[in-house]
Amino acid sequence: MSKQDYYETLGVDRSADAAGLKSAYRKLAMKYHPDRNPGDAEAEAKFKEVSEAYDILKDDQKRSAYDQYGHAAFENGGMGGGGGGFHGFEASGFSDIFEDLFGMGGGRRRDPNASRRGSDLRYNLTITLEDAFTGKSEKIKIPTSVACDTCDGSGAEDGTKPSACTTCNGIGKVRSQQGFFMVERTCPSCQGQGMTIENPCGDCSGTGKKNKNKTLDVKIPAGVEEGTRIRLSGEGKAGTRGGPSGDLYIFIDIEYHPIFQRDGSTVFCEIPIPMTTAALGGEIEVPTIGGDKTTVKISKGTQTGKRYKISGKGMPVLNRGTYGDMFIETNVETPVNLSKKQKELLRAFAEECGDDVSPEASGFINKAKELWEDLTD
Structure with missing residues (x-):
């Protein structure tokens, strides 16, 4: 055939x-x-x-x-x-x-004395919105590992060196045939390192590293945002056999602020204003995230929810040297705890008021009346 x-x-x-x-x-x-x-x-x-x-x-x-x-x-x-x-x-x-x-093969033999880079570390740092505005220096303590000074990070006793693992011949992996498949797994003798240490260093037990708490001074630039990542090169875990240390990544988290809300470089603030100021107009003092105050002119007839823009009073733009804007949103406050005389004055005011004083309320009532009439027809 x-x-x-x-x-x-x-x-x-x-x-x-x-x-x-x-x-x-x-x-x-x-x-x-x-x-x-x-x-x-x-x-x-x-x-x-x-x-x-x-x-x-x-x-x-x-x-x-x-x-x-x-x-x-x-x-x-x-x-x-x-x-x-x-x-x-x-x-x-x-x-x-x-x-x-x-891609299952290979077997390239590893140099048992080759250096390897250390692992990266992550640190979550919480700061206030004011800190994000001004920038600051913060001291942090991190648990990390450093190269053993006794064996210079080799893991081997002085005068000796690691040798190639005899189980995997320095590859770090072993293979076995299962049917028609070649299965590859981490070498159980050297845990994938490709080398063994017959005479381990007494100070680090053959790991080549020592645990240590490290204090670092972190500079936080003005204008950082939630989730900003700051990289400190070489401040991660120590490498092995003279390899370079990994990096430290600091992730910024910003606390909730009771007055200001932020969106990028723009700051928002809700400001309560008296009913009389909203009706007659006037000026109010407004706090800023920078710690000072600014004066805002309120126009006559201002309603709740109206926004006023204050240029240049927002957050700094990271690495730009410029500032965003601030928006205040008015919340007209209804008077409370009125005296007898104040109540009488308000009643007299209400009697004098016509539709022109509260046009939106009058318009709403007229629309509601039309709706009721349609439903009763």
């Missing part, structure tokens, strides 16, 4: 590129893999066919020979009549294909 064309086996055109071949093989390999089809001899045979086809076509030299001579290129140990061809397709070939397809 003649073999099926390799391109037809994978279901691709003869012009398919490497990515197309790999994609087609991946789908078919997953479909027919014996682990997914236990006891199915037909699926196992199909799996071998597609794997053989992919092994030939993924190699440029083999593919060229196949395109010229077909299956004859690989019969009797030849490749188109010449020597040095493909000598059959054995089970060991599956691991090579899967390493190429899924």
Whole structure:
């Protein structure tokens, strides 16, 4: 029985590129893999066919020979009549294909004395809105690790060095065959480090590091916002075997403010104003986030919710040297705890008032009356 064309086996055109071949093989390999089809001899045979086809076509030299001579290129140990061809397709070939397809291989030996960078650290720092306005210096204490000064971070006793792990030969991973799959896992002997220390340093127990509380002076620039990240290079955990330390990332959190709300460089503030000021107009003093006061002119007939803009009294723009604006929103306050005379004056005022004094209220009542009349008709 003649073999099926390799391109037809994978279901691709003869012009398919490497990515197309790999994609087609991946789908078919997953479909027919014996682990997914236990006891199915037909699926196992199909799996071998597609794997053989992919092994030939993924190699440029083999593919060229196949395109010229077909299956004859690989019969009797030849490749188109010449020597040095493909000598059959054995089970060991599956691991090579899967390493190429899924990136599972390799095994590059690690230098047991190579240095490694330390881990980064994160610190959450809470500040007030006033601190964000002015900027400040803050001292923080962080638990971290530093290189052991006894062994200079090598983890080995003075006069000795780490050696390559004999279990994984310095790779840090071990592989085992499971069916047609090559499974790779972290070496249990060296925990993936690729090296072992026969004579560990007595001061750091072979880790190359010591725990330490470090005090740092952090400069917080004016204008920082919620979530701003400040990076302190080299202030993270110590590296191993002389490697550089990681970095420290400080994330800024800003406390809730009872008066001011912030949106970027813009500040908002709700200001209660007396009913008389809202009606007659006048001036009010308004606090700012910078700690000073500013005067705002209130126009006649101001209603609750009206906004007034105060230029340049917002938050500083980070690293710009400019300031945003401040908006105050009026909240007209109804008088309380009135004296007898004050009540009489208000009643007299109410009797004198017409529709022109409260146009919105009068308009609302008229609309409501029209609605009631429509409902009763």
